Amino acid sequence: MGVKGLECVEGCVRCCTDKGNPLELTVGDILRLCGHLSMEAGEFFENYCEIMWNRIPGTSLLIPSVGLVFPCGFLENGKCTVYDVRPIHCRLFPEALVTDNGNLDIYRNCGYQCIDTGTALDANRKAYTHRLKDIDRHELKVTASYFDNFSYCVELSPEELGRIGNFLSGIGNMEMAAKKRELYTETIDKKTMEAVESVFRKKLCKLNTKFPKGDAGYLSVISKPFR
Secondary structure, three states, rough: OOOOOOOOOOOOOOOOOOOOOOEOHHHHHHHHHHHHHHOHHHHHHHHEEEEEEEEEOOOOOOEEEEEEOOOOOEEEEEEOOOOHHHHHHHHHHOOHHHHHOOHHHHHHOOOOHHHHOOEHHHHHHHHHHHHHHHHHHHHHHHHHHHOOOHHOOOOOHHHHHHHHHHHHHHOOOHHHHHHHHHHHHOOOOHHHHHHHHHHHHHHHHHHHHOOOOOOHHHHHHHHOOOO
C-alpha cells in the first residue's frame, strides 16, 4: 500500500491561528491582497498586520518584517475569506514541509493535524510547490531589498538568551514557540520598535508607487492573482 497523501484537515485552522508560527508577507503578497481588497497598503497594515521580529537561525539577531496578526483577520467561521489571493507561505503549507524534508514532529507536537494524514505528494503537487518556492525566493529577495530589514536587526545579549532559555524549559510544546516569540519581542525597547514601525509604515505607503500595476517588471506579473 502506498503512502497516504498529505491533506489539510477540515476545521483545523491551526496554521491560521498559531502565534508561534506567524506569517511573514512579501511585497507580492501585500500587492495581491490590497488589489483584492481595493485597499491601500498603509490601510492594509493598520487593519491586518504588525511588525514581527524573527530570530535569524544560528545567530542572536532579531530581524523585523511585515506579518499578519494572528489569529488571522481573514479567518471567518473556519474559512479563509481571501483564499484565491492568500499569501505564498499559506499556499506552501503544508506541502513545503515535505519537499523541504522538514521536521514534521515539530508541527505534529504543536497541534498540526495535517501531519498525520499522510506525507505523499503527487507529481502535479510537487511541481506546483516547487514553482511557488521559486516565486517565494524571488519575492523574499525583493522584499528584503525594499524594506532593508537587515539594517534594523536587534541583537540579543547572552544574558537575555539564557534567561529566555531558562524560562522556556518548563513550557509545553503547544505554547513554547508563541511564548519564545513573545519573550524575544519583549527584549526590544519601545523606542526602537516604534522607530522601525514608522519606517516600515512609510515604505508601505509608497509600495504602490514603487511597484505600480502594469509595470513591465517581474513583480507586476506575480502581483496578480494566481492559483
